[in-house]
Amino acid sequence: MFGFFKRRDEGVTPVAPGTPVDMVSFTSREVFAILGDVDACYFICNTTTMELLRPALVCPDEWRRRAVERLAPAGIVDDACNPCPELERLLEPLRERGVEITDGVVPRPRDRRDKRSFCLAATRGRATLVRSTGAGRNRTFLLSDAGPREQWWPAIASSAHVPSVTPALPPDRVYFLDSDPACENFSEALMKADADCLRAFAERWGADYGRLVGMSSRIAAAKTGQKETSYLYLLDATDGEVDYVRSKNFTMHKPIGGNLYAAEMAFFPFFGFAVTGWRSRRQGMSPDWFSNDDERRAATFGSIDWLGDGDLVAHLMSNPPFPEHLTTPWRPGVEG
Incomplete structure (x- = not known):
């Protein structure tokens, strides 16, 4: 045969x-x-x-x-x-x-x-x-x-040769919403130790300004190789909804929502510091929220982290819930 x-x-x-x-x-x-x-x-x-x-x-x-x-x-x-x-x-x-x-x-x-x-x-x-x-x-x-x-x-x-991380003790995490004006130009400010921008960020989100500006100053003053950023990405669809779309020759496994979780992490291995973008379903969102641009955007939040150890899988899979205390409750058609 x-x-x-x-x-x-x-x-x-x-x-x-x-x-x-x-x-x-x-x-x-x-x-x-x-x-x-x-x-x-x-x-x-x-x-x-x-x-x-x-x-x-x-x-x-x-x-x-x-x-x-x-x-x-x-x-x-x-x-x-x-x-x-x-x-x-x-x-x-x-x-x-x-x-x-x-x-x-x-x-x-x-x-x-x-x-x-x-x-x-x-x-x-x-x-x-x-x-x-x-x-x-x-x-x-x-x-x-x-x-x-x-x-x-x-x-x-x-x-896989991912850079090892130098722990930054004590560990700490501060949540923020990237859509907020206080986050405008935050990435650039972090790399250049822009004190005014970092102070506004710290006051808005409750971060330790002294520690944040200290970390930023170390990054800004570091040698090129030490300030390089590495990236990791997570998709956890274990309890999520996935749509199967058949093309002519193959099947597309398209994540659409449910209790799906996603994260994008930019980290500075030499300093044990990370900026992570998270996506987590909020109460009231539709089952296919991840495939809806408005809902996916409303489910997005961020965190800055001083990493207490080098286990970045544990960091990515911590799956924090959306920090509802930072904004108004989500409602369809209303940006929360």
Whole structure:
């Protein structure tokens, strides 16, 4: 039945028998062939790594044949391109949207480059760390078990080369609303130690002005390498609502709301300081709030944080509720 998979392709070099699954570099076409679709987080299979926008070039049968040719000799897939149990366990978190932590955003359809270097994808039972090398159509991907939640940050820090964080004690967090005039030019003021702007921010949101301006002064005076900003992004759709939209060749897993959570973190590793943007559903919002521009904007807030330790996964997954005390209750059609 699957005899056509066995035709020899001189352009394929088989993986050596005995090669551990987490040492195999997979191509996006191989992952698509094994999953039968794109990965839900679009880290491996997206428009920068595959010809998804050109249906005539999407050839699952040919990709399966080549995947079997390369991977079956090592027992990673069988002759029908079904994954071995170990690979299936690693692929499980990539089939549905759950928790996703990465160092960039999903590329837009016309982007030529995906700037992300890793993605940790997790469901309630499993977590897989995916790391990439190369660029564009030549990117390849390593999959490894990220273990239970308390091991996620060590896995990311050791394998994905995210900068380690110098703790800033005592830890503290101050919430703010970016839409407020007191936040105008805050990012620029932080980098330049603009005392007047920082004082207005501190007075409006209850921050310790002395500590804030002290941190800002250290950042402004630091050497170029010390003041560099790193970024992490979280989407937690474990209890969220996801819409499945079928395109011609693949399924789009579109987060639309429910108890979904999102965060974008800019941090200064050398100083243990972070500015984080959060999105959390507010009382009274519709089930599909995340796909509604007005509601998503009204659900957005921020925080400045002195990080007491270097576990940035714990920071991102702290999932604070919207600070309702900073504004008026949300109502449809009224910006809160």
